[in-house]
Amino acid sequence: MISFVLNGQPVSVQAGGLSRLIDVLRHELGLTGTKEGCGEGECGACSVLVDGQVVNSCLLPVCQVDGSTVQTIEGIGGDDLDLLQRAFMEHGGTQCGMCTPGMIVAAKALIDAGGAPSLDDVREGLAGNLCRCTGYAKILDAVLAAAAARREEAT
Amino acid sequence: MIHASTTAITRPRSLDEALAALEKSPGAVLLAGGTDLMVAWNAGERHLPERVVDLWSVPELATIGVAGDALHVGALATHSRIVGSPEVRAHAPALAEASRTVGAAQIQNRGTIGGNIANASPAGDTLPVLLAMDATIVVASRARGERPVPADAFWTAYRRTALAPEELIVRVEIARDRPQVLFRKVGTRRAQAIAKVSMALSLRRSAGGAVEDARIAWGSVAPTPVRARRAEDALRGKPLDAASIGAACAALPQDISPIDDIRSTREYRLHVAMAILRRALSGWVG
Numbered sequence: 492m493i494s495f496v497l498n499g500q501p502v503s504v505q506a507g508g509l510s511r512l513i514d515v516l517r518h519e520l521g522l523t524g525t526k527e528g529c530g531e532g533e534c535g536a537c538s539v540l541v542d543g544q545v546v547n548s549c550l551l552p553v554c555q556v557d558g559s560t561v562q563t564i565e566g567i568g569g570d571d572l573d574l575l576q577r578a579f580m581e582h583g584g585t586q587c588g589m590c591t592p593g594m595i596v597a598a599k600a601l602i603d604a605g606g607a608p609s610l611d612d613v614r615e616g617l618a619g620n621l622c623r624c625t626g627y628a629k630i631l632d633a634v635l636a637a638a639a640a641r642r643e644e645a646t
Numbered sequence: 647m648i649h650a651s652t653t654a655i656t657r658p659r660s661l662d663e664a665l666a667a668l669e670k671s672p673g674a675v676l677l678a679g680g681t682d683l684m685v686a687w688n689a690g691e692r693h694l695p696e697r698v699v700d701l702w703s704v705p706e707l708a709t710i711g712v713a714g715d716a717l718h719v720g721a722l723a724t725h726s727r728i729v730g731s732p733e734v735r736a737h738a739p740a741l742a743e744a745s746r747t748v749g750a751a752q753i754q755n756r757g758t759i760g761g762n763i764a765n766a767s768p769a770g771d772t773l774p775v776l777l778a779m780d781a782t783i784v785v786a787s788r789a790r791g792e793r794p795v796p797a798d799a800f801w802t803a804y805r806r807t808a809l810a811p812e813e814l815i816v817r818v819e820i821a822r823d824r825p826q827v828l829f830r831k832v833g834t835r836r837a838q839a840i841a842k843v844s845m846a847l848s849l850r851r852s853a854g855g856a857v858e859d860a861r862i863a864w865g866s867v868a869p870t871p872v873r874a875r876r877a878e879d880a881l882r883g884k885p886l887d888a889a890s891i892g893a894a895c896a897a898l899p900q901d902i903s904p905i906d907d908i909r910s911t912r913e914y915r916l917h918v919a920m921a922i923l924r925r926a927l928s929g930w931v932g
Contacts, residue, residue: 507652507653508653508655508698508700509653509655509684509687509694509698511684511688530688531685531688531689532681532684532685532749532752532753533838535750535752538752544726544755545751545752545755546752546755546756547681547752547753547756549684549688550680550681550684550685550752550753550756551680551684551756552677552680552684552700554655554657554700555680555700555702557657597751597752600751601751614837615750615751615837616751617750618750618751618836618837618838619749619750619751619752619753619837619838620750
């Protein structure tokens, strides 16, 4: 039995220890917000936060999250959208939507680290997330705007 | 999807437990951050093993610190922690630079230096740096204790290492008084690229400017990470001038054996390797 905290709730699953976290999330736990793109750690569509760090859930054997805290796109925002989600809407950071959960999760890790990320910082923070629609400019705008909004909230 | 219910996984919580688990089942596959193994298992390139020893929760393997004259980087130190480590930045900045080019944040948060070493890909980003720094890879087994292996002797053939079936990598040791290393990686794009060619170069020069020692190490141009010993010999004892730089570049093709593959060609790799060596030596200061 593998137990972890998922989006604030304790969960236990019966799964082979080398099962990929993404399969457990989508098929055992019914959380399909996390997407599979390449399945080999290149595209970042499957990004989730484990103990606050962004990781590819397609490369994570589920045995390694035993005792950890996992946050997926379903755990970001609630009835009210998170400021990153609002910024993606306002700045047109989403087109087909396949990369969006991973983008928002990776951007959350970046913004949660604090400080005032520069455009280059955001580019580096999102370097592991591919988007085939937007050309990235609007995603970068959205993340920079969300980072600025976060700083404003903090003051 | 990986259907892995038949694999027996041991999750040791200390180095002693890990060594004991390995003694009990030598040849078990050692799992660290999984960024290489999970890809291979999922793609069916590797069969799922009968036994896995998952090292992720062994705290002794994850430490980074200075001990005496050496920087010690635990095998389980992730690339993110190496990039963020004040000790690595102070004593081995080129290692932090190389770790920063491994994949992107998602990979750097799980991928470890021990995994990079054990996976033994000729394209492993940190490996030329470890060669140029004359690093020692400390391995251990329960029966024999620790055994230091010089990086020069670690990668024995394509994807083969000096690690015995009952051994694991404990840490990397890098002397603090080493000359600094210059790291260059050529890939298709800046982020998330596997190297077409990479180089790590260190020189020690006398007060008069003559090259006393040179270590020039390469990735992705041979079956293993390799040093260019003929090119090094061409520099040793000479001032760093057009003649010695020309001789080193001319010797380089005998040191490396690049191939055509999905990432690049033999011809391009040779051309780029000579160009980055020439540029690095011509611009060398210190």
